[in-house]
Amino acid sequence: MLTKDELPACPVAVTVQIIGSKWKLLIIRNLLERPWRFNELQKSLEGISQKVLTDSLRSMEADGIISRTVYPEVPPRVEYALSELGETMRPILDVMKVWGENYKNTIN
DSSP states (O other): OOOOSSSSSSSHHHHHHHSSSSSHHHHHHTTTTEEEEEEHHHHTTTOOOOOHHHHHHHHHHHHHHHEEEEEESSSSSSEEEHHHHHHHHHHHHHHHHHHHHHHHOOOO
């Protein structure tokens, strides 16, 4: 996680830096529903590579947006879920969903 001094001065730029990629937003969208396993996420995000998914999950975990739970089973089971901080993004994605629906209804 970055320190305050390492973050941009503009709050919008901070948000874009943390969740600004296409894949991070779609991962968050999925995690708003429930915890997901890696392979489930990869299958649900058509076109994402294993490397990009891994990097995105690690970055969001480092930023405190998601949590990673490893279950002591054989084979190991790992689940990703939104953290408390990640849950605070729910209203942002809800508004984006409404805007996207409205936009789709206004174009030919």
